[in-house]
Amino acid sequence: MADPVTSKVLIHLATLAADEEGRKNLVILFSIPLVLVLIILMLFAYILASPLSLLAGFFTNQNEMAALQAFRAEHGDKIRLQTGAIILNGKYPMPAVGEITSPYGKRIHPVTGKRSFHTGIDIAGEWHGEIKSIADGQVVKVSIDEIYGNSILIKHDYPDETFYSFYAHLSKVFALPDQEIFTGDIIGLEGGDPELDPNPGSSTGHHLHFEIRTSRLALSHTDPVAYLYAPSKNEEEE
Numbered sequence: 001m002a003d004p005v006t007s008k009v010l011i012h013l014a015t016l017a018a019d020e021e022g023r024k025n026l027v028i029l030f031s032i033p034l035v036l037v038l039i040i041l042m043l044f045a046y047i048l049a050s051p052l053s054l055l056a057g058f059f060t061n062q063n064e065m066a067a068l069q070a071f072r073a074e075h076g077d078k079i080r081l082q083t084g085a086i087i088l089n090g091k092y093p094m095p096a097v098g099e100i101t102s103p104y105g106k107r108i109h110p111v112t113g114k115r116s117f118h119t120g121i122d123i124a125g126e127w128h129g130e131i132k133s134i135a136d137g138q139v140v141k142v143s144i145d146e147i148y149g150n151s152i153l154i155k156h157d158y159p160d161e162t163f164y165s166f167y168a169h170l171s172k173v174f175a176l177p178d179q180e181i182f183t184g185d186i187i188g189l190e191g192g193d194p195e196l197d198p199n200p201g202s203s204t205g206h207h208l209h210f211e212i213r214t215s216r217l218a219l220s221h222t223d224p225v226a227y228l229y230a231p232s233k234n235e236e237e238e
């Protein structure tokens with residue numbers, strides 16, 4: 001049997017629920033905290049998902065801004081639940097040793113702070129680490145531009161599939177247009193550090209931006225996770 005206080009509350013609620021007016025009051029009574037909790041959750045989601053440049057307007061104090069950045073770094077993954085862990089399920093080796101720090105898909109651009117579509121994956125490894133071709137193929141293009149810095153596009157023509165791989169923010173390029181390439185060939189060195197590297201492109205720090213394309217066109221980008229496999233521990237230590 002419940003204690004007297006609980007019983008009293010239950011009896012009171014039952015009386016309230018008995019007539020039409022009482023039921024209305026009861027609904028309002030329970031709605032208020034529910035709405036408050038929802039507002040708090042939405043505010044939390046808004047802070048996590050908003051571009052930093054937008055939120056900066058609310059935080060004029062440098063310490064507050066730093067605290068916000070730390071908060072987002074710690075909790076940012078909660079708002080991207082649909083992304084989950086990146087599972088590589090392809091048959092080609094990774095182009096560089098390092099961690100995938102930014103997946104393919106929608107994201108907040110680290111430079112512009114705006115919502116954008118990330119057309120490849122970012123791999124953060126050793127500065128000036130070796131970048132290797134993920135498959136046999138032929139170099140289509142070696143280019144320099146403001147977005148990707150020094151980049152290489154390679155065509156892979158296999159009997160079962162044809163695709164292109166794209167490597168950007170390179171500090172050094174060891175490939176020539178039309179050159180034949182084999183899996184694992186070192187085609188360049190990682191770069192993209194805006195302070196230290198030549199032609200970093202649009203980049204906040206050194207990393208490899210890697211894309212898979214189904215045609216020569218940049219628009220034909222597709223998720224690289226379907227093409228790459230995760231390196232074994234031994235391969236990573238090499």
Ligand SMILES: [Zn+2]
Nearest residue numbers: 120121122209
């Ligand atoms: Zn990228």
